[in-house]
Amino acid sequence: MSWRAERHRRVGIACVLGALLLLPAVAAFADGGDAAPPFSLQTLDGKTVTRDSLKGKVVLLDFWATWCGPCLKALPELKDLRQKNAGQPLVIVSVSVDEDKKTVQEFASRNGMDWLQAWDGQMKAVSAFRVNSFPSYVILDSESRITYRQQGWSPGRSAAALGAAVTRALESVHKATAKTLASTR
Numbered sequence: 001m002s003w004r005a006e007r008h009r010r011v012g013i014a015c016v017l018g019a020l021l022l023l024p025a026v027a028a029f030a031d032g033g034d035a036a037p038p039f040s041l042q043t044l045d046g047k048t049v050t051r052d053s054l055k056g057k058v059v060l061l062d063f064w065a066t067w068c069g070p071c072l073k074a075l076p077e078l079k080d081l082r083q084k085n086a087g088q089p090l091v092i093v094s095v096s097v098d099e100d101k102k103t104v105q106e107f108a109s110r111n112g113m114d115w116l117q118a119w120d121g122q123m124k125a126v127s128a129f130r131v132n133s134f135p136s137y138v139i140l141d142s143e144s145r146i147t148y149r150q151q152g153w154s155p156g157r158s159a160a161a162l163g164a165a166v167t168r169a170l171e172s173v174h175k176a177t178a179k180t181l182a183s184t185r
Contacts, residue, residue: 033145036138037128041095041118044105049116051144054091058169059140060162062094063120063131066107070153071135075111077159081166082115088170089142095120097134139165142173 040050062078064071082092092115096104101119108117120126129138132151139148139162148165150158 033141033147036140036144036146039125039128041093041120041125044101044108044117044119049093049118051140054093054140055144056142057089057091058142058166058173059144060090060092060166061125061129061138061140062092063097063126063129063134063136063138064094065097065134066103067098068134073155074135074153074158075113077162079112081159081163084163085166085170089173090166090170091116093118095125097121097123097126137162139169141169 036051038051040048043049060081064074066072078092078094082090094108094113094115095118097120098104099121101121104117104119107113118125125131129136131138135151135153137148137150138146141147147169148162150162150165152158
């Protein structure tokens with residue numbers, strides 16, 4: 001191979017590798033509908049939220065940390081998702097894995113995170129849901145079955161995929177409600 005051909009090959013490889021490094025790492029997939037593991041989380045305002053207390057609603061578990069850059073970049077899209085689904089039976093629970101609960105409280109207050117905030121300093125929920133990267137999202141349907149998981153964040157793409165999964169879960173709640181109403185008539 002001539003030096004010129006070798007140089008072109010190396011430049012091509014470098015370009016491909018560079019492009020791959022620039023692609024955001026996002027893994028999203030529908031889950032098989034397995035029951036969510038039992039969990040009990042302490043919210044920042046001192047209440048307890050459990051799997052069973054959320055039954056009947058679609059739940060979006062947002063596993064995050066204040067030190068996680070992609071988590072912070074995803075925050076505006078999470079706020080938009082919440083706003084678009086206002087009035088729906090959707091509960092967002094942000095589960096922080098920060099070491100210090102006070103850091104989470106201050107951050108959530110300063111950044112207008114006015115939905116349920118929980119602290120999982122011992123990482124029990126993280127382990128139960130097999131979360132291995134941040135941010136990670138898990139959607140539970142109204143029967144507490146896992147219907148969707150997403151790891152990582154990518155501008156626009158992540159919000160679109162997460163929004164579509166929330167919409168599907170909410171549609172199943174509406175269909176079940178309509179079916180129940182029809183059967184009582």
